[in-house]
Amino acid sequence: MSDSRSPSAWSARWPLLAAIAAVCIGTVYGFAFFTPLEEGARNQMSLLYGAMFWASVLIGVLMLTMITRLFDAGWAPIIRRSWEFLLPALPIVILLGVAPLAFNPSVRHAVWEWTSATDHAAHAKSWFLNEPFLLGRIGFYIVAFGGLGWALRHWSFRQDGDRTAGHTHTLHAISAAGVPVAALTLTFLAFDCLMALSYHWFSTMYGVWFFTLSIRMALSVTVILTHLLSTRGWLGGMLNQAHRHVLGCLMLAFTVFWAYISFSQYFIIYNANIPEETFWYNIREIDAVTGEKSQWWWVSMFMVFGFFLLPFILLLFYRTKIIASRIVAVASLIFVGGLVDLWWNAIPRKIHDHSEVGFHVNDFLVPQLGLDLLAVLGFGALVFAIFLRTVRNAECIPVHDPRISESLEYHE
Amino acid sequence: MNDHSPQDTQPRREERVFGVACSFRSVAEIFHAAERIRDAGWKKWDVYTPFPIHGMDAAMGLPRSSIPRVTLLAGITGFVTGCLLTWYTNSFDYPLIVGAKPYWSVIYPFPVLYECTILFAAFGTFFGQFIFNRLPRHHHPLFDVPQFIRVSDDAFMVVLEVTDPHFGNPDKAYDFLASLGGQDITLVRD
Structure with a gap:
C-alpha cells in the first residue's frame, strides 16, 4: 500500500474538509439568522434541509451497523468499520443543524x-x-443517537487492542436494545423536523418512510465511499465483487421497500379521500389557484420514475451489482433521488395570500435551492471531516473481529 | 494406460451409456480436474461433492442461471394480466365507479397489479426451474453406481456424459479421466 493510500495520509486532510464545512455552514447560518423572517421560512429551511439530509444518511448508517451486528453478517466487518467512523457525526449534525x-x-x-x-x-x-x-425531544435525539453511536464504537474499537471476542457479544446486546430505541428516535425526529412542518397533516407511515430513505441514503454513500477507499484508500485489495453484490442486493431491496412505503402512504390517503389528508399531496401536484400542474408535479414524477423505477430496473441485473462503475452510477442516482425526496417532503407549503383560495404553494425552482445544496455540501464536509478525524482512533478494519477473515474472503 | 477391469469398461450390446464417472480424493484435486475439463471444452458433465466448493462455478465454466429471465418475463406477463383484468372487469365489461375513483387508472388497482406481478413471477421461477432442471425425475443413472453414495460423505466425483461431442467412445473418456488423476473410473449405464 503506497503511503498516500494509508489511513494516516487520508486523516491528515481533515482540516481542509473542516474549513469547507465552516465556510458553507457559516454562509447558511448567515441566511438563516440574519435575513428577515418570511412566511414559509425558506432561508431557514436550507439549514434544516442540509442537516436532515445528512442526519438521514447517518441514521441509516447507525441502523445498518446494528442490523449487521444482530444478524452476524459475515460480509460486514470491513465495511462496518467505515460506518463506525461516520457515527460520531450524527449528534453533531442535529446539534448544528436542527437545534439552533x-x-x-x-x-x-x-x-x-x-x-x-x-x-x-x-x-x-x-x-x-x-x-x-x-426542545426536550431535540435534546433527547442528540443524546440517544450520540450515546448509541458511542457505545457501538467504544467496544468495537476496544476489540482492536485487547482482542476480546466477548466484545462482539456486548455489541450484539447493545444492538438488540438499540434497534427499537433508534427506530423510535428516528420516527419522532421525522415527525418533528419534517411531518410537523405541515402540522394539520399526519401519516402513520412517515417514520417508516424516513427509515427507508435513511437506509437507501446510507447504502448509496457506503457504495461510493467504499469504492473510493478501495481504489484510492485503505480498502484496496479487500473490497471484492461479493461485497458489491451484497450492497447492490440491499439497495434493490430498499428501493422496493421505499416504493412500497411511499406508495402505501399515498394509496391510503387517495382511497380515504379526506381533505385534511389529501391537501398534502395536492400542494405537491397542482397549482391551487389555476388547477394546473405545478413544478412539484414534475418533482413527483421524478420520484416515481427516477428514484424508484430506473434504479429498480437497473438493479435487477446481476452485472449492475458487481461491476464497480455501474453500481457506483446507480448509487449516485439514488443519492440525487434522496436529495429530491427530501425537498419534496420538506419544502412545499401553503403561503397565505389574497388569491381566491387564500394561499399559494412555494415553487420548487427558487434561488434558495443553491443555499440548500450549499448546506448539503457544508454538512457533508463536516461529516467527512469527523470521519477522517475518527479514522485515527482505531484500525482501519476490525483486525480482531471474530468474523474478519470471513469478511475478507467473502464469497457469493 | 488403460488398466481397468474389462467387464467394467465395455458396455454390453443392448445397453445405453449415460457417461463415465470417476472419483477424486480432495477438493484441490477435483478443483484442478474441473478446470482442465472446462479448458478441454466439455459442456455436458458435472461435479458431485459432499459440500459446496467456493469458486467451483468458475472452475467448471458454468454460466449464470437463466431462471431470472423467466422470472422477469413472467412478472411482466403478470403485470399486464393484472392491468387487463382490472380494465376489462371495471372499465369495459361492466363500468363501475367505486369510491369516486376512475373506471380505470394505474393507481386504484395497483395492489392487484403488483400481486399479479409477484404471483406470476413466483410461478415462473418455480415452474421454470422444474423445466430447466428436468424435474420431476424419479431415478438417475448415477444411483446405480455403488461409489456414488460416498459423494454425500467424503468422495468427490466427476461424471462425463455421453451426450458431449468430446465423449467419442468410453475408452477415450477413461483415458482422459485417468490423465486427470481420477480414480475408480466406472462406466455409468443409462
Missing part, C-alpha cells in the same frame, strides 16, 4: 408554524406539539 433553529424563538415560530397557531388542530395536538416538549 428550534432554540431561537423567532426562527422557531417561522419554521414550525404550529408554535404560533391557534386553530383547533394545533390545540388538539398541543400535548405533543408544545415548545418545551419540542
Whole structure:
C-alpha cells in the first residue's frame, strides 16, 4: 500500500474538509439568522434541509451497523468499520443543524408554524406539539443517537487492542436494545423536523418512510465511499465483487421497500379521500389557484420514475451489482433521488395570500435551492471531516473481529 | 494406460451409456480436474461433492442461471394480466365507479397489479426451474453406481456424459479421466 493510500495520509486532510464545512455552514447560518423572517421560512429551511439530509444518511448508517451486528453478517466487518467512523457525526449534525433553529424563538415560530397557531388542530395536538416538549425531544435525539453511536464504537474499537471476542457479544446486546430505541428516535425526529412542518397533516407511515430513505441514503454513500477507499484508500485489495453484490442486493431491496412505503402512504390517503389528508399531496401536484400542474408535479414524477423505477430496473441485473462503475452510477442516482425526496417532503407549503383560495404553494425552482445544496455540501464536509478525524482512533478494519477473515474472503 | 477391469469398461450390446464417472480424493484435486475439463471444452458433465466448493462455478465454466429471465418475463406477463383484468372487469365489461375513483387508472388497482406481478413471477421461477432442471425425475443413472453414495460423505466425483461431442467412445473418456488423476473410473449405464 503506497503511503498516500494509508489511513494516516487520508486523516491528515481533515482540516481542509473542516474549513469547507465552516465556510458553507457559516454562509447558511448567515441566511438563516440574519435575513428577515418570511412566511414559509425558506432561508431557514436550507439549514434544516442540509442537516436532515445528512442526519438521514447517518441514521441509516447507525441502523445498518446494528442490523449487521444482530444478524452476524459475515460480509460486514470491513465495511462496518467505515460506518463506525461516520457515527460520531450524527449528534453533531442535529446539534448544528436542527437545534439552533428550534432554540431561537423567532426562527422557531417561522419554521414550525404550529408554535404560533391557534386553530383547533394545533390545540388538539398541543400535548405533543408544545415548545418545551419540542426542545426536550431535540435534546433527547442528540443524546440517544450520540450515546448509541458511542457505545457501538467504544467496544468495537476496544476489540482492536485487547482482542476480546466477548466484545462482539456486548455489541450484539447493545444492538438488540438499540434497534427499537433508534427506530423510535428516528420516527419522532421525522415527525418533528419534517411531518410537523405541515402540522394539520399526519401519516402513520412517515417514520417508516424516513427509515427507508435513511437506509437507501446510507447504502448509496457506503457504495461510493467504499469504492473510493478501495481504489484510492485503505480498502484496496479487500473490497471484492461479493461485497458489491451484497450492497447492490440491499439497495434493490430498499428501493422496493421505499416504493412500497411511499406508495402505501399515498394509496391510503387517495382511497380515504379526506381533505385534511389529501391537501398534502395536492400542494405537491397542482397549482391551487389555476388547477394546473405545478413544478412539484414534475418533482413527483421524478420520484416515481427516477428514484424508484430506473434504479429498480437497473438493479435487477446481476452485472449492475458487481461491476464497480455501474453500481457506483446507480448509487449516485439514488443519492440525487434522496436529495429530491427530501425537498419534496420538506419544502412545499401553503403561503397565505389574497388569491381566491387564500394561499399559494412555494415553487420548487427558487434561488434558495443553491443555499440548500450549499448546506448539503457544508454538512457533508463536516461529516467527512469527523470521519477522517475518527479514522485515527482505531484500525482501519476490525483486525480482531471474530468474523474478519470471513469478511475478507467473502464469497457469493 | 488403460488398466481397468474389462467387464467394467465395455458396455454390453443392448445397453445405453449415460457417461463415465470417476472419483477424486480432495477438493484441490477435483478443483484442478474441473478446470482442465472446462479448458478441454466439455459442456455436458458435472461435479458431485459432499459440500459446496467456493469458486467451483468458475472452475467448471458454468454460466449464470437463466431462471431470472423467466422470472422477469413472467412478472411482466403478470403485470399486464393484472392491468387487463382490472380494465376489462371495471372499465369495459361492466363500468363501475367505486369510491369516486376512475373506471380505470394505474393507481386504484395497483395492489392487484403488483400481486399479479409477484404471483406470476413466483410461478415462473418455480415452474421454470422444474423445466430447466428436468424435474420431476424419479431415478438417475448415477444411483446405480455403488461409489456414488460416498459423494454425500467424503468422495468427490466427476461424471462425463455421453451426450458431449468430446465423449467419442468410453475408452477415450477413461483415458482422459485417468490423465486427470481420477480414480475408480466406472462406466455409468443409462
